[in-house]
Amino acid sequence: MQGQNNTNKSMEKNNSLKKETIKRVISAFIVAPFVVFCFVSYPSLVGLVATIVMISSGEFFFVTLKKHDPWLSIIYTALVTTYPVLYGIAFRSNPMELLAVVFMVGAIFALSRVKNKEIITEVYFAYSVALIYISFLLSFFIPLYDKHGAAIALLTLTLSWSYDSFAYAFGMTMGKHKFGSYYSPNKSWEGFYGGVFGTFVYILIYQFVANSVFKSHMHIDLLLALILAFVTGIFDTFGDIFESSIKRHYGVKHMGNLMPGHGGMLDRIDGLLFMTPVVYTVLNLFY
């Protein structure tokens, strides 16, 4: 009886997992074409980056500043979004000054709005982490596109999709040896290596298709493909754990509920945020 109960429970769990995975795949296939389409031109890429920053920082502020005046979250979402917008349009050669000014404006806004010394540091935490982790890191897509073109920028985005999918598939089916991460206890070495291997193969296929079908001139050799796959695996994982640690602090499972099966926008791009600047740097050095 006890045994049968357990079997039933485990079947139920399996079923709900399957349903969740199907939801995940369907919603990914609905959203993906719109995202990919934005890589057609520089202005649409800037718009895409700004939109993603706006949605995910909005989710972030509504979780981290939930107890505070909602205007603070709204103004901060807008402020953090000005960085990719102005960077893409007017400050391509001096983003540093822009970042400094956006940071200071946010700090001054907090000083004028939050007159409570107990909670002011929590506001600074939310603002500075959203500005760096979300806005500053994702905006590396702008120089990446500028310097290396659409094919490489789209590859960078899909590297993260590829790694996430393969790591999920390998981890779910074969994951036994856990990392032992405190904030993300379910991650396993099997998932990591499966993700890196799948991403390596993905890069080669992407390049083959881009060069033969779309007449690109990509020339990523096997060593660089391997480096990119490892960099993706390592930084995607850390980006993911970083976001998890913040979610755990605030006691939420997801930052939002935008895409069924994925959680919020920020849950979707958490790994991408850490990965993009490193991929950009690796490409600048070796490509």
Place this chain on the structure above:
Amino acid sequence: MQGQNNTNKSMEKNNSLKKETIKRVISAFIVAPFVVFCFVSYPSLVGLVATIVMISSGEFFFVTLKKHDPWLSIIYTALVTTYPVLYGIAFRSNPMELLAVVFMVGAIFALSRVKNKEIITEVYFAYSVALIYISFLLSFFIPLYDKHGAAIALLTLTLSWSYDSFAYAFGMTMGKHKFGSYYSPNKSWEGFYGGVFGTFVYILIYQFVANSVFKSHMHIDLLLALILAFVTGIFDTFGDIFESSIKRHYGVKHMGNLMPGHGGMLDRIDGLLFMTPVVYTVLNLFY
């Protein structure tokens, strides 16, 4: 009797204030020559910036992360200091990538070291604020020196000294109309305008001496001098209030005790941090 008591108390207060002011002036005149001397060459300027970042971020971490493992403060002080060092030596053309990597390394270090979801956001707060507010903002001296030379870089530093001194003197003697700032209740409009006026005069004298004695070729006109004086006043004040808000949260009067009469290094440079990137931007636009 009551009246006499009050007079005595107020005389005592006046005396201790005088003593404090004398201490302030003496310790400033001892430290200033060493600081000014570092403006003689680019490498010594980088060394100066790195040293100031190290001391003030050390003070900052020992206050904000007092409850935590001291190794966290030590490693974070070192990490935050690598930014100006590597920026000045090897990353003059790509500080953005450097900043992203330093941020991520600090985040990953926190994840591996702090296994407590209650306090992890406080660690992120301390690290990201120290990295942006102290390290990133002060490092604007590096491109400032690179682009505009020693005379302008030294002017920028002493603008803050000049504003602080004049605002202090005018505020102490004539300050009646307070800003009404919650975190820094003693600041007055008389201090602000006195500081701006004194700084405006200081810029003209500095330029006259630099051009006639040191054969510089500075050409700051009256309008630019006025803009610089106002920018200094506004951002120096906000930088100061920003630091005050953090000190109030942690219940400390000073961040450290390095210079008698001044408090710690960070208390000395708090306004300079907000001011430098804006002065740099104004000079890039109008000079």
